[in-house]
Amino acid sequence: MDTGAVIFDMDGVLVDSEPLHEQAFRETLAELGYAGGAGLNIRDYVGRSDHELWQDFVRLHRPSISLEELLARKRTRVLRLLEQRRPWFPGAVRLVRALCGRVPLGLASGSERPVIEAVLEGTALRTCFQAVVSGAEVPRGKPAPDIFLRTAALLHVPPQACWVIEDSLPGIAAARAAGMRVVAVPHTHPADDLRDADHVMEDFDGIARLLGAAGAI
Template sequence: MRTLGSTSIIFDLDGTLVDSEPNYFEAGRQTLAGQGITDFTWADHEQYVGISTQETLALWKERYGLTAPLDTLLAEKNRRYLELARAFTHVYPEMRKFVELLAAEGVPMAVASGSSPTAIEAILAGSGLDSHLTTVVSADEVAHGKPAPDVFLEAARRLGAAPADCVVLEDAAPGSAAAHAAGMRCIAIPYVAAQADDPAFATAGLLLRGGQAEFTAQSAYDWLAGTTPAS
């Protein structure tokens, strides 16, 4: 009998498993510069952490008055991002340990991300995480991105798991809200420390205000073991 019983784990990708935000920032900065917007900063980027690329670009079109078609901007940003991601994406060491710990016990796992399928595949393959994380759902494959629960519910469906048996790991408030809406427990690891007081994070079963600096594979596993109903 597994210590974690029927628990399944669903990982967000960007900012949770890997620190891909610097690559997203640079891809976005370059894309906007190509449209004549040259003052995009990291602080600007932080406002869009946890929001899908397509939704981010739709907001940029309105905010910056971009005239290029959304599809053109999306293709441009994705191209630039993939070039950066394939060159290097940092995997959080404790997250890698956690994935390996869960894999050793046979815990079902999935990735549910706002990134495109191509971007998810590139990161998982380049990091070697694809050997353990074979169930993958992109927001491009569902009707609504986070904070809607669609991507997490589809991940649970593909795992053959009941939503109530799923635990989501998330770094962003929209993702925490999506997990709650899906009826799933959540371990929240805020990427942006200043957002830890966002009401969406208050719904998390475990909130690590210190972000990745506070996360350890063993403590997360122990929390899961301590909150898993006896079977």
């Protein structure tokens, strides 16, 4: 298949971290005296940046600590959980390594840069990605297309020649808004909820076949 570049989401694709993010958010909220989610449905923020959740929290509750401190407290917890559990998806790691050197690879994640770097270090995949973009580094987070368009520009590949590997509904919407083709993995949502993707694949072997890397993982 004609593939100009492949752009991976991170949370829920390379690493089973969505539950860790939710745990870190809830622990941080509880520490501040807001057990039970503080009036926010944390699941609604899957695939979106941490800034958006904390901005909404600040708007609702006007806490005495800054947005930056909220981000830092949650980030510390996520980094600790990643180090303890190392919840990489083995098939995803094999797929990245199989594609490495065959096509340009990008990583486009709503997570903050320190969390991205912790995953890249833990998986030993840093050298496979020619472009890595955090949601904090673009004007608008998913479902806006900014992060994918920025990654494609850094890869010097037109958006329409890119494939995106995603797990979340905002991520699928962002990739489609960028004019890219999308493969979804049902790690975070049931397959039936991912119908806006071009393909839904239950395993990474199927994605490898789709992208022309069959037998390499």
